[in-house]
Structures are given as structure tokens and as C-alpha cells.
Amino acid sequence: MNSSTTEYLRGTLKTIVLTLLAEKERMYGYEITQEAKERTSGEIVLTFGSLYPVLYKLEQEGLVQTESEEVEGRLRKYYALTLTGRQAARQKLLDFTHFTQLMNRLLQTPLTLSAQV
């Protein structure tokens, strides 16, 4: 993962986590990082240092609810979207799609120019 990807990732981390959680009933921290890693063929690797602040923030905002369960002798915390969280995930995804479309339109010209040169 290069520095540019990290830079773009910082602003979209919340959208990523919300969208991943929207696809499953509930997920735990490591599962989220693995899902992101697998879907991007290892291009995007989330660390616990970047993931947990987002998860805790989402919980504080009431978009996510948690439940702890003992798994293989250790306590595992599962995260699930609330009803508000599902709405927020949908909205975030729409906003991001719109943003990428805008970026594609905006950055098309310089790419064409560079190809001609």
C-alpha cells in the first residue's frame, strides 16, 4: 500500500467499515481487516490502529452496536449496524459513488493530455 492509497483511505475508512458491516449480520475487528485485504488482493491492509478508532466512533454515534462473546477462551467483540447505521451506510456509499464519478470527470482531461504527450 503506497502513501497515496493511505492518504485516500483515511477519508474513506468510515465508508469502508460501514459498507462491509452492511453486508453481514455482524463482524469482529480482525474479520473486517481480512475482508478488506481479500477484496483488494492485499492492496489495502487495515491495522488495528486505524480500524478501532473508526469502530469506536461509529459505536459512539449509535451507528453500530456491539456484543461480546467468548470464543476459544477469549472475549470477542462483534459489531453490527443499527437501523440508523444501515441508513448511514447506504448514504455514505451513494455519496462516495457520486464523488468518484466527479473525480473521474475532473481528472479525465489531464490523463488524456499526458497520454498524448
Next chain:
Amino acid sequence: MTTLTPQQTHSLRQHLRQIGTQEPLLDELVDYLACQAEDLMSGGISFENALSMIRLEATSLAVRHLHQTLIREGTLPRTSSYRNPYRFAKRAKVATGIIQPIRSTLLIGAFLSIILAGWLLASQGLAIPAGLVATLLCPLLLLLFLYGIRNARIHRSTSLIRPPALREEFSLRPLNRKIG
């Protein structure tokens, strides 16, 4: 899929404690690192090697940065040693626990000195003026002494002098300063 033994999970917990992980995050990070170790071990790596690899990622700096981010965002209460309530309690105890006895001792000393001086002067034949001075000064000093005790009691219960870390709202208030 490899599963960690309780001893191996304990090693991870110990590592997290050594690098200063605080209790609210401990269980969650133990599970996170245990999953990571199990994944690595499934790929044929020994637990010792997996632990070494995990130690490279889960450093004290990474954990401290995570704590600071959570505190800054107000999702985790402040519990650093500098803002430890016990530290403040100790300081408050020192402040009100030493100053007050010294003040009381000085006042009692002054009170006794006046009586002694009065007695000495009286033995020299100056009973009336010395007795007059002692009669005026002794109640005054006694009042000052009682006033000092009253003030000390008020200070202990006043929220202004109360250590901030002991106030309920302090631990829940997000940290505003930028770190890093």
C-alpha cells in the same frame, strides 16, 4: 485452522500489557492479535515466529497512538498516569494535610507564648497590663485558630479546590489538544 492454546493467548495478553495496553482495549486486542497469530500459524509458521511478527506491528508506539486517538475523539476516558485520580488525591492530601497542622501548631505556640509572657510579667509585678494584653490577644488567637480549621474544612468540600481528575465530568470530557 490453528487454534491458540491458553498459554499462547496468555503470552499475547502479557505482551499487550507490557507495551501499556489499557484495560478497556485489552480483550479486544488480544482477540485481534490471536486471530492474526492463528492465521500466520495456519500458513506453517511457528507460534514464536508469529509472535515476533506480531510484535513488529503491535508496538508500544502503535498502542499509545491508538489510545491517544480514542481519547482525543472522546471514545475512551482519560486514564494516563499523569491524570491518575490517586495522584491528585495524594497531592491534595499533602497540600491540606501538612499546611494545616503547621498553621495550628504556630497558633497554639503563639497562644501559649502569650500566656507564658503574661505569667512572667505578672511575676515581675506587671500583672495588670500583661493580664489586659493576654485577655485581648488570647481570644483573638483562639478565634483565628478556629477560623483556620473552618477554612480547611470548606476547602476540602469546594469543587474549585477538588482535584480535576476526581470530578466525574473530567474523565468523560474529550481531550482537545492535538497529539502527534
